[in-house]
Amino acid sequence: MIDTRILNSPFAEPSRHWELDENGIPTGTPASGRRRSEFIVPVPPPKHKVKAQANLQKAGVQNTKKDERLTFATLRPWPGGSRVSAEGEYEEAGVKKRAAIVIGPEYGTVGPDLVREAARECRDWADAMVVCGFAFDPQVGDSTMNLGRLVVLKARMSQELRAAEAYKAGGGNLFVVFGEPDIALDQADGACVVRLKGVDIFDPTTGEVRSSGRVEDDVACWFVDTDYDGDSFFVRHAYFLGGKDPFEKLKTALKAEVDEDAWASLYRTESRHFAKPKSGRIAVKVMNHYGDEAMRVFKI
Template sequence: MRVTGPFTVESLSPHRVLPTDAEDTAILEALAAETGEPLPPRHKLRTKPDGVPDSGSDFVTAVLDNLAKAGVQNTKKKERLTFATIRPWPGQGTVAAEATYEEAGQPRRAAIVIGPEYGTVGQELVRAAARDCRDWADALIVCGFAFDPQVGETTMNLGRLTVLKARMSQELHAADAYKAGGGNLFVVFGEPDITLDRDAAGLCVVRLLGVDIFDPTTGEVRSSGRVQDDVACWFIDTDYDGDSFFVRHAYFLGGKDPFEKLKAALKADVDQDAWASLYRTESRPFAPPKQGRVAVKVINHYGDEAMRVFKVA
């Protein structure tokens, strides 16, 4: 997410793809028969902006070229996964390339999967890719611009296979970025450790305990030390409908005295009590959701985001 102005927030959020198969047509025909109205005109779903040529193979090649140069970075400066080789995968299926790297001094093989150029990576793609490479790969690296909330803790380890979600920078959409290489173009953001409990009054309280950080140099997953050092902000939709995320609670963290930085940025004094209500890892209590779901979105200092959805009875 990128804040682009005082009242504008830009975000590539997870979305669901509407079905367009025979089952969908049957549903529309049944509705038309029930209402007595004709079928509405059908339009092909647009998966990329108008005027953008169909260059799927060029996009995959560009991503692999940049991945070979930049590697995969986590949120720590010196912890980068660099590849010795990256070769296009000759087989059929979801795997785009095979990569080799070292982990704690031992050679390893990784399967590279590239998500859609315009869209989000879903759980189905991750599980299909895991089936395609589980017999030969030590790690599955899924590169995508955004991920569905379901692509979370349940897919981080599939048997012996470690699954890494590498978020690609939006700069990879630009032609000049394809030639640049380097930089933090591929970042692994660990899964946030979040709990949702009830207080004595029956209200819901969300606690952000930390972030699971994957060290690509050792292959280990560890918990973050201070949450403030790894999380810039986190938001809660206290009544998530499954489609649109509405920010109903907003909390801002960050280390190195963010209070002073905020005062300098606003060029004004800030009410410390009001700031204290926003600078926290435990939410204010809120009523249970009417739709039975609470969504929590966590954003790190690179702008990468992860979202978890809780079902509340």
């Protein structure tokens, strides 16, 4: 935010001017001398970014726990970069900190290049970087998010934000942080087994990352593509968790009795054995009870 917009005296020749970026938007940095005479057509930021920032100010960022929400005391546009859209101030364990806000494309996925470029812009001044997107590329995983002291959070934006009325409301879980799944891949005698060990959950109130207590409390279902081609995820194994009585709702929905032995083969955190993939890769997709998902790809 520019506090003092007037740089020069009205009674003297201008000696400074505000620097503009390649889109004609002020960067907030004063430059010496007079501005060169030329045509300038400012390019405003995309509307979905402006509306998303307005909702982020009101709604904050929620994780999968009810009382753990990252709220911003202030949130203002950041003029100094092409990837970082806004700067927010928040409090963590009683200490005031700064967060860089990155808004992904309205149509398409947030890729690893966007995350790395945004991190380079804000790593000198931000304590955390919140990357908001409607969808994330599978390559945006552990290695991409591990950027030294900078805490990087993937916040999935609700599809409700696409509706104009949702932008005005500013409530609900519009931005949700879903932790990275803790997955183990075991191989023996030409066969593979995937084990879902838990989910790493970020607590925005303390800044700590902890492992989920019970997998069933944080994961609704998970799927395995045992021969991932790198483009399309094909569900070859499906497993369902969560709920105190996993059979009751299914019985109600199907209006029939459920074979508990058959259901038990799907209610598990360890996959069935499968052969090594011809493509050399498998993919595991995990979904929580809000419908948010995270995906990891393993090379074999």
